[in-house]
Amino acid sequence: MTFDLLATDGAARRGRLVTAHGVVDTPAFMPVGTRGTVKSLGPDDLTAAGVQIVLANTYHLFLRPGHALVGELGGLHRFMAWPGPILTDSGGFQVWSLSKLRTLSEEGVRFRSPVDGSMHELSPELAIEVQQALGADIIHPLDECLAYPATREATERSLELTLRWARRAQVAQAREAGGPALFGIVQGGTFPELRARAARETIALGFDGYAIGGMAVGEPKPMMYDLTAAVAAQLPAGQPRYLMGVGKPDDLVECVARGVDMFDCVLPTRNARNGQCFTWNGPLTLKQARYERDGEPLDAACACYACRRFSRGYLRHLFMSEELLAYRLLSLHNVHFFQALMAAMRAAIATGAFAPFRARFFDRYAVSSVVVSHENNSSAEA
C-alpha cells in the first residue's frame, strides 16, 4: 500500500491510497459490510454509488461463516464479489459491544458468540491470522475498547494493553512484500494527555497508517472533535488517518477539517432501514405523512437510481409496507449521498476552497434534525 498526499487546505487533506485491489481517493468514506455484504446492497450497487473501499468486520466473519471457509472459497474479495480494496477492523470493538459474556487477560479475550452461544478466544495473533485469511488490504491489531465514561486509571491500563497487543500484532503479521497494510490504533479515551501518549507510542511502533479508535462512543461532540484534531496533528503527514466508526455527514465535514482521511459508519445503511434519507438539506424522515403524495425524488440533486427513477410517495409506500425494495433503494441513496459528500470535499480541498465549502454545507444542512437510530453507533451492522 502506498499513500500520496496530493493537497492540503488548512488541516484538511486530499490524498490517494493505492492498494493491490485498487485506488482509494481520500478523504474517503467506507460503507460497512459487516457479514461480507453492505446490508441490502450488491457490489454492483456499491460501484454505482462511487464506493472505492468497504469495511468488513473481523468479529462477525470470524464467528460466521469463519475465516477458514472464506479462505477456502478464495478470500473475502472473491467471496463477496467485491474487486476493490477491503479494510477489516480487529474485532476488538465488537467483542466489547456485542458479546455479553467476555473475559479479558493479557493473552487476549474470551467471549460468547451471539450466533450460537459457543465460546471463542481472540488473541492479537489470531486477529491477524483471521484478517490475513480473509485477505483484506488493510488490517488492524486487536485493541481494547473501553465504554464511556472510563476513569483515567482504567484508560491508562487499557491503553498500555492495547500498545502491548499492537506490538504482538506486528510480530504476528510477519510482513511480506505485497501483504496487507497494518494500521495502528490510537486509543486513550477522553484524556488528552493519554491520547497524546497513545499517539506517540503507537507511532513509535511504526505502522502503515493510523486509526483513531474509541471515538463516538457517547462522549460530547466538541470533545470528540478536539481529541480528533489533537491526535491528527500528532500523526505523520505522509500516512493515512482513519477515524473509526464516524459518522454523520456533519461529523465527516468537521473531521475532514481536522485532518482525517478515512471514515466508516453504519449510518447510511442502518438509517435507510429506518426510513431516514440523507440529503444536502439534511435528513428526511420518509414515514412523515407529508411525503405521502409527494411526486418529487428524495433529492433532486442526486443521481442515484432511487432518485432518478422513484418518487418520495412511492418510496414512502414501500417503506410503510415494509417492502424489501425500500431498504435497498434507501440504502443505495444514502451510500450514494455519503460518497457524493466525500467527492465534494475532495474537490474543495484540491482547489483550496474547503473553508467556503464547509460554510455552505452548514448553511444548508439541517444538522439538528439528524436522528441516530441506535445509541450504539458501532462500526458493525448487528
Add this chain to the structure above:
Amino acid sequence: MTFDLLATDGAARRGRLVTAHGVVDTPAFMPVGTRGTVKSLGPDDLTAAGVQIVLANTYHLFLRPGHALVGELGGLHRFMAWPGPILTDSGGFQVWSLSKLRTLSEEGVRFRSPVDGSMHELSPELAIEVQQALGADIIHPLDECLAYPATREATERSLELTLRWARRAQVAQAREAGGPALFGIVQGGTFPELRARAARETIALGFDGYAIGGMAVGEPKPMMYDLTAAVAAQLPAGQPRYLMGVGKPDDLVECVARGVDMFDCVLPTRNARNGQCFTWNGPLTLKQARYERDGEPLDAACACYACRRFSRGYLRHLFMSEELLAYRLLSLHNVHFFQALMAAMRAAIATGAFAPFRARFFDRYAVSSVVVSHENNSSAEA
C-alpha cells in the same frame, strides 16, 4: 391490445400480445408485484431477468396506498417505474384468501382490511374503477372464489354470480379505444360440466382474453391439468389464455402443453425468501449443509447476476445470516430461471419441438423435491 398466434405445436401455442406499454411474448410468466413491487426487486432487475409483464394485486393497492394516490402520482407504471405491460387481478381472490371478515351479497363484497382493520366494500363496478385508476394494461372483473372442496350447488351458485358480475364489469368498463383490455374469468370449480358452462357463458359475454380462475387451490394435480386442458380447448384460438396463480416449473410445462399462454405465481420470489432456488435439475435448498463450502454458482447454465458473480457458499452464508442481499439475489435468480424456462418453451413451440423439450425437461428436473413454502399458493405476496 392485440394478440397474434404465431405458431402451435399440439395444444401448445406461441403468441405475441401487444399492449400500449409493449410486447409480451407468450407463453409468458408474470412475476407478482403485489404492492407495486416484485418483492426485493427493482424494475431494472426485472428487465435484466427478461420479464416483459408484471402482475399487480388490485386488493393490496386498493387498501394501501389506495388507487387514488397511485392515480395522482401518475398511475402504477410511473409509480413503480415499470415501463412495460401490467396486468391486475380483480381483488376477488385476495378478499377470499386474506380478509378474515367478509360478507358477500349480490352487490359485492364487504371485508375488513388486514392493514388497519377498516371496513371496505368492493363491487364489480369499483373493481373496474380501481384498476382503471391504476392504469393497468389488462384488467379483470371481480369474481367469487370458492375454497376447495366445494359442493356442486355452491359452485354453480358462485359461478352464476361471477357471470352476473362479469356482465356488470363490462358495463362499468365503458370501453374506449386504447383503454385496458378486459379478460373474462372462467370459474366452475372442480366440476367439468360447470367449467364447460362457465367457459361457454363467459365467451358469450365476449372478452379480450380469458383467465382460468380457481385453480391450484388444493385440488389434486391431475384434476387441475385435466380441467385446464378442457377449458383451454373451449376458448377462442385467437385470444390469450391466462391460468391464474400457477405455478411450479413442472406445472408451467404441463399447462403450456395444454394450451395456456400466460401464468403468474409468487413461487419464484416467495421461495427465494425461504432459500429455495430453481434450477434445470430441480429446486435446490440452500440451507443444506452440503452447500456450505460450495464454490460453484447456483446453476452453471444461468446467466443471472447471482450466478455470474457469487458462489453457493456465499449465497448460503447470506441466507443463513438473514442478510437482505440474500433475498434479492435468490429472487433475481428464480425470476430469471422462470423467464428462461418460458423462453425455452417458446423456442421449442416455434420449431415444432415442444414434445421432445417437455421430455428432456422432465428427464432432468427433479419434481419430487419441489417444496411449496406456503399451503396457500395465492397470486399475491401476503
